[in-house]
Amino acid sequence: MVSKLSILKTYYHLPLEDQFSFTYEDEHYYLTNKPFPLYYQKYISLLQINPFKIINNIYQQKNSQGYILYQVQSIPLDIQKIISLSLIPQETKTIKEIKKEWIQYYESILIYTPLNSLEYQIIYYSLFTLCQLSIELLNHYFLSTTAINLSYQHKNIHSYEDVYLIENINLNLYIHDVFYLYLNNTITINQLEQIINEYNLTSKDLQILLCYALFPQMCLVHFHEDSLTKKRRRLVKYNKKLYSLILLLQKYIQIPPLKWIK
Known part of the structure; x- marks a missing residue:
């Protein structure tokens, strides 16, 4: 052959x-x-x-x-179309399945991580707490049998090329692209609010967005390769974006006190 x-x-x-x-x-x-x-x-x-x-x-x-x-080919990035398609359901997954996947993911990264310094421990437990909080909020908002939409999403979106790479596209929670476009500064918090209103996102949509945002996958995926300085900077940046998102979502849904995120 x-x-x-x-x-x-x-x-x-x-x-x-x-x-x-x-x-x-x-x-x-x-x-x-x-x-x-x-x-x-x-x-x-x-x-x-x-x-x-x-x-x-x-x-x-x-x-x-x-x-x-x-x-x-170099094709201009149509953010509106990408967002629109990302919100079209293709399949569903239950909250029970989502929780199991998240727990397995963060345990595979954090459980056997050596804690070499006090600052390292602070970063470790901050991420661990975020993971736990995301699971607790899933329990708070949803039944284990609640079905959550999956749609075509991107692992990363930083350039036009990322949109069309086959290996970069998968089925994921339908709010993944919206959150990551906000997280990487492709859209602002004000543009995110416009999307919420333009697409008439429901309380359920915003609740799953919050839970997904609290799960610090962007920090976890780089956890073992990052230096201590990069770990700290990444977590600080993440928490700032998360804090702004929570302030926005509080206008639309009830959120338990999360004052420690700042």
Whole structure:
């Protein structure tokens, strides 16, 4: 069976790894002999764009022993459309399932973490407390059988390219993109409030947004690779964004006292 590595070397003169996607000279590519996944085709169809250009091989042919090389194109970021699509339900997950996943996630990162200094302990227990609080609020607002919508979301959104990368799209809680666009300063707190009103987000929507925001995944995902200084800065930044979000959500839903977050 011919390998992707062989195809890249023979037909494109690209000495790259044998993998589905790769970056070469700051451009992102997909090499595949199969159609794109159905969930991805559906998402691109909903966006009503074609973010790919087929690259001819050195023989000026599109097909290389059944493989086609696609290059991701520079398409302007339509934040409104991304947000709109992110709120369209595709599947559901129960609160019980969400709690189980969150608990397993933070335990896998924090439980066996050595505490080397007092400041390290403070950061550790701050994150642990946020995790616990997010679970407690899920219990406070919802029944374990309550169904929460999932939709097409992005692991990261920092540039136009992030929107169209297949490996960056998954099914997640429908408020994920809205929260992360706010968290990475793509939208402001005022724009977030406009989204709340424009899309008529319900109390249930805002309650799950709060619970999701309290779960400090952005800090946890970098926890072991960050230096102590980065851990502290990341947590301080996170808490500031969280505090502003809580002040906003208090206008729409009842929130138990969270005065320690500042």
